[in-house]
Amino acid sequence: MSKALRxxxxxxxxxxxxxxxxxxxxxxxxxxERTTNLMPEAQDGFEDAPGVKRLVDDKFGxxxxxxxxxxxxxxxxxxxxxxxxxVADAGGAKVKLVAVEGVTLPESAKSLQFVSGAxxxxxxxxxxxxxxxxxxxxxxxxxAAPVAGDACSVDGGEVLxxxxxxxxxxxxxxxxxxxxxxxxxAQYLNPRPRDYRNGVFxxxxxxxxxxxxxxxxxxxxxxxxxxxxxxSFLLMEDSEIHAIVEYVRFLSIRxxxxxxxxxxxxxxxxxxxxxxxxxxxxxxxxxxxxxxxEDMPGAATGAGDELAEQWTAANTEEARIIPSVxxxxxxxxxxxxxxxxxxxxxxxxxxxxxIDGAGNGPQTMAFEDKAHPITGVKYSExxxxxxxxxxxxxxxxxxxxxxxxxxxxxxxxxxxxGIKGSAMPSFxxxxxxxxxxxxxxxxxxxxxxxxxxxxxxxAATPAPAAGAE
Amino acid sequence: MKKFWALFFWFWxxxxxxxxxxxxxxxxxxxxxxKSTLGHQIxxxxxxxxxxxxxxxxxxxxxxxxxxxxGATKDASSKAWFSHGSHKLEIIWTIVPAFVLVFxxxxxxxxxxxxxxxxxxxxxxxxxxxxxxxxxxxxxxxRYPKPGTMLMTDPQPGDLYFVNELHVPAAVxxxxxxxxxxxxxxxxxxxxxxxxxxxxxxxIPLWFEIEEAGEYELLCxxxxxxxxxKMKARIVADSPKGVSDYLxxxxxxxxxxxxxxxxxxxxxxxx
Numbered sequence: 108m109s110k111a112l113r114x115x116x117x118x119x120x121x122x123x124x125x126x127x128x129x130x131x132x133x134x135x136x137x138x139x140e141r142t143t144n145l146m147p148e149a150q151d152g153f154e155d156a157p158g159v160k161r162l163v164d165d166k167f168g169x170x171x172x173x174x175x176x177x178x179x180x181x182x183x184x185x186x187x188x189x190x191x192x193x194v195a196d197a198g199g200a201k202v203k204l205v206a207v208e209g210v211t212l213p214e215s216a217k218s219l220q221f222v223s224g225a226x227x228x229x230x231x232x233x234x235x236x237x238x239x240x241x242x243x244x245x246x247x248x249x250x251a252a253p254v255a256g257d258a259c260s261v262d263g264g265e266v267l268x269x270x271x272x273x274x275x276x277x278x279x280x281x282x283x284x285x286x287x288x289x290x291x292x293a294q295y296l297n298p299r300p301r302d303y304r305n306g307v308f309x310x311x312x313x314x315x316x317x318x319x320x321x322x323x324x325x326x327x328x329x330x331x332x333x334x335x336x337x338x339s340f341l342l343m344e345d346s347e348i349h350a351i352v353e354y355v356r357f358l359s360i361r362x363x364x365x366x367x368x369x370x371x372x373x374x375x376x377x378x379x380x381x382x383x384x385x386x387x388x389x390x391x392x393x394x395x396x397x398x399x400x401e402d403m404p405g406a407a408t409g410a411g412d413e414l415a416e417q418w419t420a421a422n423t424e425e426a427r428i429i430p431s432v433x434x435x436x437x438x439x440x441x442x443x444x445x446x447x448x449x450x451x452x453x454x455x456x457x458x459x460x461x462i463d464g465a466g467n468g469p470q471t472m473a474f475e476d477k478a479h480p481i482t483g484v485k486y487s488e489x490x491x492x493x494x495x496x497x498x499x500x501x502x503x504x505x506x507x508x509x510x511x512x513x514x515x516x517x518x519x520x521x522x523x524x525g526i527k528g529s530a531m532p533s534f535x536x537x538x539x540x541x542x543x544x545x546x547x548x549x550x551x552x553x554x555x556x557x558x559x560x561x562x563x564x565x566a567a568t569p570a571p572a573a574g575a576e
Numbered sequence: 577m578k579k580f581w582a583l584f585f586w587f588w589x590x591x592x593x594x595x596x597x598x599x600x601x602x603x604x605x606x607x608x609x610x611k612s613t614l615g616h617q618i619x620x621x622x623x624x625x626x627x628x629x630x631x632x633x634x635x636x637x638x639x640x641x642x643x644x645x646x647g648a649t650k651d652a653s654s655k656a657w658f659s660h661g662s663h664k665l666e667i668i669w670t671i672v673p674a675f676v677l678v679f680x681x682x683x684x685x686x687x688x689x690x691x692x693x694x695x696x697x698x699x700x701x702x703x704x705x706x707x708x709x710x711x712x713x714x715x716x717x718x719r720y721p722k723p724g725t726m727l728m729t730d731p732q733p734g735d736l737y738f739v740n741e742l743h744v745p746a747a748v749x750x751x752x753x754x755x756x757x758x759x760x761x762x763x764x765x766x767x768x769x770x771x772x773x774x775x776x777x778x779x780i781p782l783w784f785e786i787e788e789a790g791e792y793e794l795l796c797x798x799x800x801x802x803x804x805x806k807m808k809a810r811i812v813a814d815s816p817k818g819v820s821d822y823l824x825x826x827x828x829x830x831x832x833x834x835x836x837x838x839x840x841x842x843x844x845x846x847x
Contacts, residue, residue: 277806292802312834330739331715338715338806341740434833507731516834543833554733 134170134275136285138163139304139362140481141369148392149376149399156399159368162407167361170284173271175264177222178411179360180419182353184266185220186210188241190257193248200248204241204261212238216261219243224257233261270354273347277340278355286358288495296336302495303355304362306414307528310511311421314428315524315533318421324352326512334508360414367410371403379483428523434515435543437550445548446559448541454534456545459491463558464504464549470530471501491530499530507553518546578648586641589634596630607766611792613749613785615769617687624683628676694781698749701783706744708753711761711774714803716794718742723823727753729779736826740809743823745816746789754780764797765811771797786813 142150142159152158157165168174175183187210191203202219206212216236221229232246243261253259275284281300283290288302301308308319310327328348331339340348374380376395384391420426435441449456449464461467471490478485479496486492493499502510511517511526522542525533534542599605600623610616659665689696705727708719718741721727722734744750754763756774763782764771772782786792796807814822 280802333717333739336713338713338803339739342808342810428834430833430835433835434831513737514830514832516832519834551733553731 134284136163136167136169136361137283137287137289139287139365139369141373142365144377144379144481145369145372146376146378146381146391146395148395149372152399153396156396156403158399159365159372162368162403163361163365166364166411167357170271170275173264173267173357175220175267176411178415179357180415180422181357181360182266182349183264184269184353185260185263186212187222188212188259188261190221190224190253190255190259191241192255193253200245202243202245202253204243204259206241207258212241212261214238216243217265218262219245220260220263221249221253222258222260222263224253225249225251226253226257230263266350266353267357269347270350270352270357273343273351274354274358278351281336286355286362298335299495299497300336303359305366305494305528306359306363307494308359309526309528310517310521311524311527312428312516312520313421313426313524315527315535317426318417320421320426321352321356322422324355325349328352330512332510334506334510356418360418363414364410367414368403368407371406372398428520430516430519430523430543431539432543434519435540435547437547441544442548442551444541445544445546448537448545449548454537454545459501459530460504461501463555464552466501466503468501493530494528501530504549504552505555513550515543515546515550518549519543522546579645582641582644582648585637585644589637592630592633592637596626606769610767610769611787611790612765612768612770613787614687614691615767617690618769621684621687625680628680691783697751697781697783698785701749701751701785703751705751705753705781707742708755708779709742709763709774710755710757711763711796711800711807712757713759713801714796714806716740716742716807716809717757720823720826723820723827729753736823736830738826741812742794742809743812743814743819744786745819746786746813748816749783749785751781751783754782759800760798761800761807762797764795765792766795767792768811773798786811789813789815789818 138150138160145159148158150158150160152161166174166176175181177183187207188204189207191205194201194203204212204219215238216233218230218232221227226249229249229251231249233243234246235244236242280290280292281296282288282303283293283300286303288300290300293300306318308323310332311317311319311323313320313323325348327337328340328343328351330341331337340351343351372395375384376391381388381391386394448454449460450462457468459466459468459470474489475486475492477492479492480494481496488498491499491501509517511521519539519542521531522534522537522545523539524535525531595604603609605622605626606619610619694702706720708727710717710719716739718738719727719731720736720738721732722736725732725734742752744752754772754774755778756776758776760776761774762771763774765784768784768786770782770784772780774780790813792811792813794809794811796804798804800807812822
């Protein structure tokens, strides 16, 4: 009898454990350490003066309930429309929608989001949909009833929602659910997965001052990054890749927005700043309250505008690097010139990459006069460091592995714009012809019989033109 | 009730026989009919083993049912015969399976040689590897020789690189070199019935002849780490002309200097 009891309790506990293990859990966006280094009042704010956390959440929500801040250049998905007439009847509410000019309403629709008017920010399910007339039967009418002329979006946010699902499945275990590069598998990886909450992406085709373009993120997703753990997602549908790209942009802008808000406060209201301030704490809190109430809303709007502008500009032709001259033919002479430039005092590539390109230049042994971006402690180990506080090993060019791509234009961009966030600086003032010489040399290092032979063995095969046999 | 159990155990071999006969026609065993020439030979081996196993199963079940039927119909007072410890029986059921195993291992030798032994490769495959497939956590990196040259073990100037997509000619015996950059992986194309481990430090030649053009899945069949499930690529079988066109395109793309396309783009934007 006691045995049966014990068995029953065992079954019961394991069933409980199973159900607990499988239950839904709420994931959250992690706030930056810079935010958590602020004094608590600055993080949480006051009832009538939101702090950093609430300001960010108001615009971006959390992973369960994402918010679309329409000012941002992110394709949230959905077709813009305006409310035509509203017919309330017993079975629900019928709304006639008028598509915004240039937009066609989708064949099928699941939900309707109100963008302006009394019901702004609310989402209702669509139970029946007629794409031709734009008549939607809604599951219910929001309490604050919309009126004719209100802007709305059919299936608004669907792209972002799809992006979230795919991102959680394929990306979050390394990059973390908020893009902080600190997912569960991250600790096993070297190099560490990218934390792109500061809006910095290394491998871009845009100039040194611009953000990453959509095409750049797409390329990295499709082809992966050789030499790192970032795999290729080539087999995904284009629509899936698009959804992930938009979600990554969303996360990246969210992180950058948070950092911009923190930057307003960190000088006076971080835990560290408090230590050196002489006033009473209550005085500081009053001052903070005044700042959050009067100055912060304007600063937040400004930060949003700036981000919207920068992330839009990155996709324009002006931001893209276009060499002024075509690639210089890959001859022995060009490589030799490239090597001379590589070793020259002005460019001094060898200072980091080493005289034979092995990535072991003198800089790798020097102590950097720089502090960790978060802790503010100076590095105690020699070598270069990147914007994320990781040791930044200059690339060993002898391996033939080029993380940002091996096309000549990829290498051209790496030199022209530098590698953003890393110790590789921009050489945009170097003549484009000279950059091509260096590209030719760098591509040949792998095949050199000895340092400086400039790929003599390979010189017999000049760069083939497109359409060669 | 005693007879029920005898009938019960006679019933299953009948079901098993029916399943074995019906399965190939209904495509129950395999993801699809074999799409490569070697696939037919490999399926042949599977079916040989299926026949042996089916016969053994039917025989054992029939014997089991017979014993039970005897037990059920026998006079309750008759004495039982104890077979335990019979040397003769022990010898029989050791030697018979041993012969079966030796038979299987000898019959499969030809197929194994066709798959693995370099000198038995078709001449067209032996001419040289089309590409090098390097497995790594968690993707397949492909390296083709510069069009018009041979694939070398070490990378050469002008080699073409791609990832997770391997283009091969259909209806032509094709060889690829398989390597791994980190841990053990396995090159597994289920529809082609090609499965070969990639072992660190080895370059393993591998050949197949895809019968019809199309896209085929390439998976990793060796649990290689937490991202094992991600290691999915595709093999695109195309006409030889299609493959060489593809390589030409790839070469042009890889030599992209960002200049040629730019003016065209600007013009169309202005129009």
